[in-house]
Structures are given as C-alpha cells and as structure tokens.
Amino acid sequence: MIRFEDVSVRYDGVPKPTVRGVDLTVEEGELMLLVGPSGVGKSTLLGAVNGLVPHFTGGTLHGRVTVAGRDTRSHKPRELADVVGSVGQDPLAHFVTDTVEDELAYAMESLGLAPEVMRRRVEETLDLLGLAELRDRPLATLSGGQQQRVAIGSVLTPHPRVLVLDEPTSALDPAAAEEVLAVLQRLVHDLGTTVLLAEHRLERVVQYADRVALLAAPGAELVTGPPAEVMAVSPVRPPVVALGALAGWDPLPLTVRDARRRAAGLRERLAGVPVPPPGGTAPAGVPGDLAAPRRERRRGLLRGLLGSGRHQHPEPAADEPYARVSGLAVRRGRVEALREVSLSVAAGETVALMGRNGAGKSTLLGSLVGMVEPFSGTVRVGGLSPHRTRPQELIGHVGLVPQDPRDLLSADTVAAECAAADADAAAEPGTCRALVARLLPGIDDATHPRDLSEGQRLTLALSIVLTARPPLILLDEPTRGLDYAAKARLVEVLRDLVAEGHAVVLATHDVELAAELAHRVVILAEGEPVADGPTADVVRSSPSFAPQVTKIMAPQPWLTVSQVERALVTPPDASGGPGRAPGRDSTDPGPEEER
Amino acid sequence: MAHGPLQQARRVRPALLAPLATRSNALHAGAWWLWALGLAAAASRTRNPLLLALLIGVAGYVVSARRTNSPWARSYGAFVKLGLVIIAIRLLFAILLGSPVPGTHVLFTLPEVPLPEWARGVRLGGRVTAEGMLFALYDALRLATLLICVGAANALASPARLLKSLPGALYEAGVAVVVAMTFAPNLVADVRRLRAARRLRGRPDRGLRGLFQVGLPVLEGALERSVALAAAMDARGYGRTADVPPAVRRTTAVLTVGGLIGVCLGTYGLLADQGGGFGVPVLALGLAAALAGLWLGGRRSVRSRYRPDRWGVRAWVVAGSGVAVAALLIRLGALAPAQLNPPTVPLTAPELPLWPAAAVLLGLVPAFVAPRPPEST
Known part of the structure; x- marks a missing residue:
C-alpha cells in the first residue's frame, strides 16, 4: 500500500540527508509503528507519504514513494488527499472550520463529493468515532482527546486507504490517549485501513502494532520486523519491554497482560525485597517514608519482608514547607478552575501533579508563580505572595518552565539568551552559560534556540530559570515530545537538582516520569485534589495512573524498571544500608537466578 | 364521533410551535440579516424615543429567545454597550459644543471659551438647554438602535454560515475570512501567554513595553500556525481543480x-x-x-457544499417580518411625520403612536417562528 524505494531526503541548507536509503513496504490493512529517537527523520518519512515532503517543505527527495500505486513525485498532496489522510500532533493546527460537523465534511467538500454521500459519511464517521453528541460543538470547546478524534475523523471521511499519524497521543492524558488508540484499532480491524504511526510514548502503542520500523540513529538503516523482535534491538523501549529484557523473557512481552503472566517468578523472587526509592537518593527532611529516618526505613523493610505493602504516615516536617497553598480557589469568569486546593512542598521534595487535560494543573502552577491571581485562599512561596511580588524579585524564589519552552526564549542565539537571563536575574555574567554547559554539554554559543531539539530547548529553558537560583522549580508537561533518551537525561538533571535541595513540582501526564521522579503525587480532578500521597500509594491504587511496572508487579509496590534492576543486582539488604540486622539474607536472589 | 374543536386545536398547536433548531432546519443566515436590517431601516425613520425603545426591546427579545450559546452569540452584549457609549459621547458633545436647537429651558451654563474670529459658528461651553439635550438624546438613541439591530443579526446568524452562502467563485474569500476569524482568538491567547511568560523571566508583564516586546514572537507563532494550517489544508485537498477545456x-x-x-x-x-x-x-x-x-x-473548482442552509418558509417569514416593519414605518412616516419625529421645541412628552407601535411589534414574529435553539448544554 505504501512503498518507499531507496528514499533519501535532504533539506536545503543541511549538509547531510535527513533520511538515507530507506526501503519500506507497508502492506494493506497493516498498522505499522515507526520508532526511533528524536531527530532521526520520522516526521520526514511520514510527510513523504502524502507528498508534503518535499512538495510543501522543500528539499530534495531521491528514490520513489508510491501510495496505492500513485507516485508522490507526480502527485501533489492535494491529489493524494483521497488516498492518504494525515494527522499531526496538534489537532488545533489542523482545523480549518469551526464546528465538528463542518470539519468532518471539509475534505469531502474539497474533493467535490455529492451532498448525499457527504451526509452519509459524516453520520457514519460520527458514530465510528463516538462523536455524535458533539456534532454541533465549536471545535475550540472540545477536550484534547475529543479534538484529536475529530482530527482523525476529518481525514477519514474521504475514505482514505492510508492513515498517517505523527505522535497522535503525545499531548493527551492517559485516558484520552486510550480513546484515540481504541479508534485506530477499530479502523484497522473493521475497515482494513493501513496505518503508519510514529509515537514517542511506546508504552501506549507498541501493543497495537503489527510491525515496527526502527530508525535507531540518524542515517541508520531502517529495521523492520515484528514488535517483539524489533524491541529487542531498539534503543527506545517502553518499561514493559525493558522489564522483560531485564528478566530475560523471550519473546519480549509487549503488553502488561503478557508480562504479568510471565512475572509470577519475578514477583516471587522479589517478594519481601525492600523497594529502593525510585530516585535512588532519598532527600533529607522530606515527609513520607521515602525520606524517613533510617530506623523507620528498617521497620519498613521488616514490613516488606512480612509481605505488607503499607506505608507509614508522613512525619511532620521539622521546618515550614517552602511553598504552601491553602484553600486556594481560582476563577475564570464563572468557571471555578481550582477549588479548595491545599498543597505544601518542602525543600528537596518532588511533587507530581496529575489529572486529565483541563483539570487545573497548569492553573495551580500559574498561581505558584503569580500568573494567576487567587480568588480566595492563600499562596505562599518562600514567605511571599507570588501575585503581589514583582517578577524580578519572584524569580529568585520560584521558576516555571512553561509547557512550550519557546515561550521563554526570545533571543536568536544561545549566548544572547544566556546573557539576557543573567541580566534578568542580576546574576554574575556567565552564570547561565555555565549552567547550560553543565546541563547541556556541547551546545554551540551561536546556535539559534529554534534549531535545538525539543529536549535541548527544554534544558535551555530550565537553565534560564535556574540562573536566578530559585529554590522551587515548576515544570509544566516537561516530557511532551521528548524521546526516552531526552527523558532519561531530564530525570537525571532533575534528580541532581533535588539532591542539591531544590523543590520540584511537575505537572505531567507521563505516569512513568512521575513514578521515576516524584516523592509525592497529587491528582487533580475538575479543579479539586482527589488524591495526595506518596507516589507508590497513589499510583498503585489507580489503574490509569499506574506505571506499567506497577501493573505487572502488583500487589508489590514496584514503580520503575530501575528499581527492579537495582533490587536484582544488589542483595536486598544492601539498600538497607549499615545497621542491618543479620539473618536477612534469606531472600538472596542467587539460587533463583537459574530459573 | 366528529372532531371537536378541542381535538383540532390539539393537532394544530404542535404544528404552530417552532421546532427545536437542528442543522437541517437552521434558519438561513441571510434571513436574520434581512430581518435585522429591516428593523434598522425602521429605526432610521424615527426619532421618537418610545418607538426606538420599542425597537430595541423587540430586537432584544428575539435575541434572548433565539440565540444559541455559540461564541458569536455573546457579541450582542458588546453591541449594546457600544450603543450606550455612543449615547454618552453624543450627550457629552452636546454639552460641550452646544446644540443648534434653540431652547428656553436652561439647565446650567458652562463658562464659554472665547474662540478666534475664523472659528465663528463653533461654540465651546455656554448655555446647556433641556431642548438641546433632549434632541441630542433622541438622535443618539436612533444611532444606538441601528447598532443594536446589527448586533442582533450578528448574534443570531453565524458569520461562518453566512460566508458559506457566498457564490462559488467567492469561496476562497470566504475561507480567508473564516480562517482569520479563528486566528484572531488564537492571536489574543498567544499575546496573553507570552506576556505571562515574561513574568517568568523576571521582566514586568504589564504595561505597553511588555506588549511591544512580545510582538515579534507572536507574529512568529502566527506565521508558523499559518504554515501548518496551509499544509493541513493542502493535504486535505484544498485547491484541487477540475480539468476544463x-x-x-x-x-x-x-x-x-x-x-x-x-x-x-x-x-x-x-x-x-x-x-x-x-x-x-x-x-x-x-x-x-x-x-x-x-x-x-x-x-x-470541484468543490461541493455540505448541508448548505436552505431558504425555507420560516426564512421567508422571518425576513418578511423585518421588511414589513421597515415598509410600514416608512409609509406611516410619510402619512404622519409628527408622530415619528416628535418636536423637542417646545418641550413635550413624546407619545407612543398606536399604528407605528403595532408595526414595530411585527418584528417579534421571529421569536415565535424561527426554530428554537436547544437548551444550553
């Protein structure tokens, strides 16, 4: 259905081709997943399918791309519109009209289909995607998942035989992503649509793929094969696969179900092994068991040995928390964006804010930096009221990296950006540049921030925020668009900051990130906190917020692959530190290694 | 058993009730505009404050009975406020610059600024008479009524749907306007977001300077969004052409x-x-x-149209009611001009003339005939 023959693409002004020598055939009715780190040319390949590359983007394409027998060389994107539907990451950038029904009809109108046919197909598509209730709604009022479903529907109505999706679930919360993936699944199974899909969040999609195509590095050869085989060699892999690889399961599991059925042995082997803190380092003075005094932890260890997963209540912190929100309400017109929110963040603590799109996470972060004025209740950061504090003074107390880090960047070189940051923060010249050098080695001074990758841009924005040395750092949806490597790098950077005593609050949909980093998770729903507690307790009790490892290892409280790895590598009691009681070695994994 | 009048009435009543609005029975946007322009034309023929108030009331009632909860429907309030501002400005000018209307009832006297010889005919300050003020008020009220009628059309008819009714060759122009209309709110949101982001860098987020400094990034963002939209439109078949000899x-x-x-x-x-x-x-x-x-x-152009608005009986009635109001007021104005333009000199209380008032009430017909929007969700 889609055939790439020795395809290379080189953009103007770039010395090396972005993709080189790609041969790929996607069969009819297949769901193929395209994986690889950022910047290997996944979007370029996807764009080549409907001819936007190179007709729209410029550049030179060597080789041949044919879709349903049509050569993209001789067919412009608009002439492929009836066979290829393509949807990007941001549905709002894709909408031409203003209501759901008109949007679904738009492509058909362009193709000049008869009014009766259009009417029938719009009705069918509304049902297929579960949008019937929303048919008259203005697009701007829909939730993220609904918008993405409308975007998919809008390219489905001309009955394309191929669907191309570039990171369709990246911006969505877990439940909305499920919604969209269920639709894709249905299209492939019921209508035989061919789907080519690129996605960073492999944990969400890999189980649906028939085959996976891997671009391991820029210019590397394309590897295709069944998901389990490709995942075995892939540098990017979801936690379920990583856990499978760690435990040596063959073939690798792709779903929680597969893994769970194999994990009985692993669970048995790890039963009673104390769970190391996910971050590896427990911050001092943090309430909750992660930073509990060693004596306390030993008691936890004992309890772990007895097979109980209970955690003790957080001890009251000795000193006042650095930031405290109490009884906060925020209004937008008549809408209560936040109600009765209370939260405290101590130095050296990481808190993850979770909840569906529009639950008020960003609003809460905004009120901590004074961008949002409280309607009632109080917000205190370092003893200040953020919305009454001058920005210049405030950045020394709290810094926010916004959802789109580009909002923070205004200069046209990294060096100029850093100089401006030093001036803003009244810091010694060179402070910001030194931070960039530390967090993001090997970046040239003259690089334009626009040319950085998503991960690099995020780190640059973080460096700018850190220039003023704020004890509290807020990040809004930091892993959007990041690949696993960039994410791992971010986790490392944030962990170091926390170890230095910074407090970190992240708003995120990424359950794996929260599991990896956060000491505490707060779940917001409709502007109200519905859960607040240690990460392990909160995520384990919620199916949509539980990371994959937790689902596989339940009822044991494991959160991340690295925890399991450390527990397997080191004897269980070594993590208990000195002062361990003798005779705890009964759970030594040695003999079980043979299994 | 013969059908009694009661049974008949039961069968007739549902037929008279306006149906709930759906896309199929949506009233043609042009009908709303004709109705509103009819009211505006009627307003332009009279200076009688009671008639004007009646016109405003009629327009307001129809809007409240038939507007949806879409974003453009909320613009009605803005038009009403604009009308009030116009009245205020007109009165202010009448106080400051005086009024050509001769009057004997002096309300108060402002100190008069002596003006040079060449500016004779212009007066600054001086006597403010009740007659002059009243005349200015009537005049401003008429202008405000015109505006409110336009606002009513704006609130009742979706501008996008009106553009969809344009002839095929002007379609591209319609698309440009629709895209611009969806872009404007995005642009405003961008400006807000970037101004807020300035705060994150420790720069003042208020004041004019802040606004100017976000100008470039906002334009960049708008440009990027346009390029993305153009790509999406191209990929969805925009601009496909038919082969013509x-x-x-x-x-x-x-x-x-x-x-x-x-x-x-x-x-x-x-x-x-x-x-x-x-x-x-x-x-x-x-x-x-x-x-x-x-x-x-x-x-x-190979384009076809998805569910265009149809011009049905109800559209005829709605448009007709507006046209009737205009025609009747023009006719009655010719017959009895004093009723429609009550004199302000000498001071008299305006009266509500019976027949013109009845004619204006015809404008209420759409509130009963046009399909009723469903309850807000």
Whole structure:
C-alpha cells in the first residue's frame, strides 16, 4: 500500500540527508509503528507519504514513494488527499472550520463529493468515532482527546486507504490517549485501513502494532520486523519491554497482560525485597517514608519482608514547607478552575501533579508563580505572595518552565539568551552559560534556540530559570515530545537538582516520569485534589495512573524498571544500608537466578 | 364521533410551535440579516424615543429567545454597550459644543471659551438647554438602535454560515475570512501567554513595553500556525481543480482581465472631467464581463457544499417580518411625520403612536417562528 524505494531526503541548507536509503513496504490493512529517537527523520518519512515532503517543505527527495500505486513525485498532496489522510500532533493546527460537523465534511467538500454521500459519511464517521453528541460543538470547546478524534475523523471521511499519524497521543492524558488508540484499532480491524504511526510514548502503542520500523540513529538503516523482535534491538523501549529484557523473557512481552503472566517468578523472587526509592537518593527532611529516618526505613523493610505493602504516615516536617497553598480557589469568569486546593512542598521534595487535560494543573502552577491571581485562599512561596511580588524579585524564589519552552526564549542565539537571563536575574555574567554547559554539554554559543531539539530547548529553558537560583522549580508537561533518551537525561538533571535541595513540582501526564521522579503525587480532578500521597500509594491504587511496572508487579509496590534492576543486582539488604540486622539474607536472589 | 374543536386545536398547536433548531432546519443566515436590517431601516425613520425603545426591546427579545450559546452569540452584549457609549459621547458633545436647537429651558451654563474670529459658528461651553439635550438624546438613541439591530443579526446568524452562502467563485474569500476569524482568538491567547511568560523571566508583564516586546514572537507563532494550517489544508485537498477545456480557461482569463480593465476605464471616465459620456456604459460592460469571468472560473473548482442552509418558509417569514416593519414605518412616516419625529421645541412628552407601535411589534414574529435553539448544554 505504501512503498518507499531507496528514499533519501535532504533539506536545503543541511549538509547531510535527513533520511538515507530507506526501503519500506507497508502492506494493506497493516498498522505499522515507526520508532526511533528524536531527530532521526520520522516526521520526514511520514510527510513523504502524502507528498508534503518535499512538495510543501522543500528539499530534495531521491528514490520513489508510491501510495496505492500513485507516485508522490507526480502527485501533489492535494491529489493524494483521497488516498492518504494525515494527522499531526496538534489537532488545533489542523482545523480549518469551526464546528465538528463542518470539519468532518471539509475534505469531502474539497474533493467535490455529492451532498448525499457527504451526509452519509459524516453520520457514519460520527458514530465510528463516538462523536455524535458533539456534532454541533465549536471545535475550540472540545477536550484534547475529543479534538484529536475529530482530527482523525476529518481525514477519514474521504475514505482514505492510508492513515498517517505523527505522535497522535503525545499531548493527551492517559485516558484520552486510550480513546484515540481504541479508534485506530477499530479502523484497522473493521475497515482494513493501513496505518503508519510514529509515537514517542511506546508504552501506549507498541501493543497495537503489527510491525515496527526502527530508525535507531540518524542515517541508520531502517529495521523492520515484528514488535517483539524489533524491541529487542531498539534503543527506545517502553518499561514493559525493558522489564522483560531485564528478566530475560523471550519473546519480549509487549503488553502488561503478557508480562504479568510471565512475572509470577519475578514477583516471587522479589517478594519481601525492600523497594529502593525510585530516585535512588532519598532527600533529607522530606515527609513520607521515602525520606524517613533510617530506623523507620528498617521497620519498613521488616514490613516488606512480612509481605505488607503499607506505608507509614508522613512525619511532620521539622521546618515550614517552602511553598504552601491553602484553600486556594481560582476563577475564570464563572468557571471555578481550582477549588479548595491545599498543597505544601518542602525543600528537596518532588511533587507530581496529575489529572486529565483541563483539570487545573497548569492553573495551580500559574498561581505558584503569580500568573494567576487567587480568588480566595492563600499562596505562599518562600514567605511571599507570588501575585503581589514583582517578577524580578519572584524569580529568585520560584521558576516555571512553561509547557512550550519557546515561550521563554526570545533571543536568536544561545549566548544572547544566556546573557539576557543573567541580566534578568542580576546574576554574575556567565552564570547561565555555565549552567547550560553543565546541563547541556556541547551546545554551540551561536546556535539559534529554534534549531535545538525539543529536549535541548527544554534544558535551555530550565537553565534560564535556574540562573536566578530559585529554590522551587515548576515544570509544566516537561516530557511532551521528548524521546526516552531526552527523558532519561531530564530525570537525571532533575534528580541532581533535588539532591542539591531544590523543590520540584511537575505537572505531567507521563505516569512513568512521575513514578521515576516524584516523592509525592497529587491528582487533580475538575479543579479539586482527589488524591495526595506518596507516589507508590497513589499510583498503585489507580489503574490509569499506574506505571506499567506497577501493573505487572502488583500487589508489590514496584514503580520503575530501575528499581527492579537495582533490587536484582544488589542483595536486598544492601539498600538497607549499615545497621542491618543479620539473618536477612534469606531472600538472596542467587539460587533463583537459574530459573 | 366528529372532531371537536378541542381535538383540532390539539393537532394544530404542535404544528404552530417552532421546532427545536437542528442543522437541517437552521434558519438561513441571510434571513436574520434581512430581518435585522429591516428593523434598522425602521429605526432610521424615527426619532421618537418610545418607538426606538420599542425597537430595541423587540430586537432584544428575539435575541434572548433565539440565540444559541455559540461564541458569536455573546457579541450582542458588546453591541449594546457600544450603543450606550455612543449615547454618552453624543450627550457629552452636546454639552460641550452646544446644540443648534434653540431652547428656553436652561439647565446650567458652562463658562464659554472665547474662540478666534475664523472659528465663528463653533461654540465651546455656554448655555446647556433641556431642548438641546433632549434632541441630542433622541438622535443618539436612533444611532444606538441601528447598532443594536446589527448586533442582533450578528448574534443570531453565524458569520461562518453566512460566508458559506457566498457564490462559488467567492469561496476562497470566504475561507480567508473564516480562517482569520479563528486566528484572531488564537492571536489574543498567544499575546496573553507570552506576556505571562515574561513574568517568568523576571521582566514586568504589564504595561505597553511588555506588549511591544512580545510582538515579534507572536507574529512568529502566527506565521508558523499559518504554515501548518496551509499544509493541513493542502493535504486535505484544498485547491484541487477540475480539468476544463483550454478554450474555457482562455475565455475566463480574457473575460476577467478585460472586465477589470473595463471597470478601471469606466471609473476613470466617470470621475474625469471630460468624456463623462463613455463612463457608465464601459463600467457596466466591464462589470458584466468580470462577473461572467468569475462565473466561468467557478467551473474550475470541484468543490461541493455540505448541508448548505436552505431558504425555507420560516426564512421567508422571518425576513418578511423585518421588511414589513421597515415598509410600514416608512409609509406611516410619510402619512404622519409628527408622530415619528416628535418636536423637542417646545418641550413635550413624546407619545407612543398606536399604528407605528403595532408595526414595530411585527418584528417579534421571529421569536415565535424561527426554530428554537436547544437548551444550553
């Protein structure tokens, strides 16, 4: 259905081709997943399918791309519109009209289909995607998942035989992503649509793929094969696969179900092994068991040995928390964006804010930096009221990296950006540049921030925020668009900051990130906190917020692959530190290694 | 058993009730505009404050009964406020600059600013008379009523749907306007977000300077979004053209270009001192040729239309009620001008004339005939 023959693409002004020598055939009715780190040319390949590359983007394409027998060389994107539907990451950038029904009809109108046919197909598509209730709604009022479903529907109505999706679930919360993936699944199974899909969040999609195509590095050869085989060699892999690889399961599991059925042995082997803190380092003075005094932890260890997963209540912190929100309400017109929110963040603590799109996470972060004025209740950061504090003074107390880090960047070189940051923060010249050098080695001074990758841009924005040395750092949806490597790098950077005593609050949909980093998770729903507690307790009790490892290892409280790895590598009691009681070695994994 | 009048009434009543609005029975946007323009035309014929108030009331009632909860429907309030502002400004000017209306009831006297000889005829300050103020008030009320009628049309008819009813050759212009309309709110959101982001860097987020400094990033963002939208539109078949015979294509080009040249020449002829004779016919010929070119050009477009608004009986009734109000007031104005334009000198309380008031009430018909929007969700 889609055939790439020795395809290379080189953009103007770039010395090396972005993709080189790609041969790929996607069969009819297949769901193929395209994986690889950022910047290997996944979007370029996807764009080549409907001819936007190179007709729209410029550049030179060597080789041949044919879709349903049509050569993209001789067919412009608009002439492929009836066979290829393509949807990007941001549905709002894709909408031409203003209501759901008109949007679904738009492509058909362009193709000049008869009014009766259009009417029938719009009705069918509304049902297929579960949008019937929303048919008259203005697009701007829909939730993220609904918008993405409308975007998919809008390219489905001309009955394309191929669907191309570039990171369709990246911006969505877990439940909305499920919604969209269920639709894709249905299209492939019921209508035989061919789907080519690129996605960073492999944990969400890999189980649906028939085959996976891997671009391991820029210019590397394309590897295709069944998901389990490709995942075995892939540098990017979801936690379920990583856990499978760690435990040596063959073939690798792709779903929680597969893994769970194999994990009985692993669970048995790890039963009673104390769970190391996910971050590896427990911050001092943090309430909750992660930073509990060693004596306390030993008691936890004992309890772990007895097979109980209970955690003790957080001890009251000795000193006042650095930031405290109490009884906060925020209004937008008549809408209560936040109600009765209370939260405290101590130095050296990481808190993850979770909840569906529009639950008020960003609003809460905004009120901590004074961008949002409280309607009632109080917000205190370092003893200040953020919305009454001058920005210049405030950045020394709290810094926010916004959802789109580009909002923070205004200069046209990294060096100029850093100089401006030093001036803003009244810091010694060179402070910001030194931070960039530390967090993001090997970046040239003259690089334009626009040319950085998503991960690099995020780190640059973080460096700018850190220039003023704020004890509290807020990040809004930091892993959007990041690949696993960039994410791992971010986790490392944030962990170091926390170890230095910074407090970190992240708003995120990424359950794996929260599991990896956060000491505490707060779940917001409709502007109200519905859960607040240690990460392990909160995520384990919620199916949509539980990371994959937790689902596989339940009822044991494991959160991340690295925890399991450390527990397997080191004897269980070594993590208990000195002062361990003798005779705890009964759970030594040695003999079980043979299994 | 014969059908009693009660049974009959039961069967007739649901037929009289306006149906709930859906997309299929949606009233044509043009009908709302005709109705509102009819009311506005009626308002322009009278200076009677009671009649004007009645017109505002009629428009307001229909809006409240039939508007949806869509974003454009909320614009009605803005138009009403604008009307109030106009009244305030008009009164302020009447106080400051005086009024040409002679009056004897002096309300108060402002110190008069002496003006030089060449500015005679303009007065600054001085006596403020009740007659003058009243005249200004009536005059401003009429202008405000006109605005409120336009606001009512704006609130009741979706501008996007109105543009969809344009002829095929003007379709591209319609798309441009719709895209611009969805872009404006995005642009405002961008400005807000970037100004807020300035705060994150420790720069003041208020004041004019802050606004100017986000200008470039906002433009960049808008440009990026336009490029993304253009790519999406292209990928969805925007701009596909049908194959038309070369002869037709050539004729189209000749007609359009020739027509436009004709329009230019004709306009020149009309405006120039000499040769006024050839102006009108050349202009008309050019227009005709250009229109024919547009019509032929429409054949190149393969677009079809999804569920266009239909002009049905209800649309006729709604538009007709507006036109009737205008026609009746114009007629009655000719018969009894004093009723529609009550004198302010000498001071008298205005009266509500019976027949014109009844005519204005005809404008309420859409509140009962137009399909009723469903309860807000």
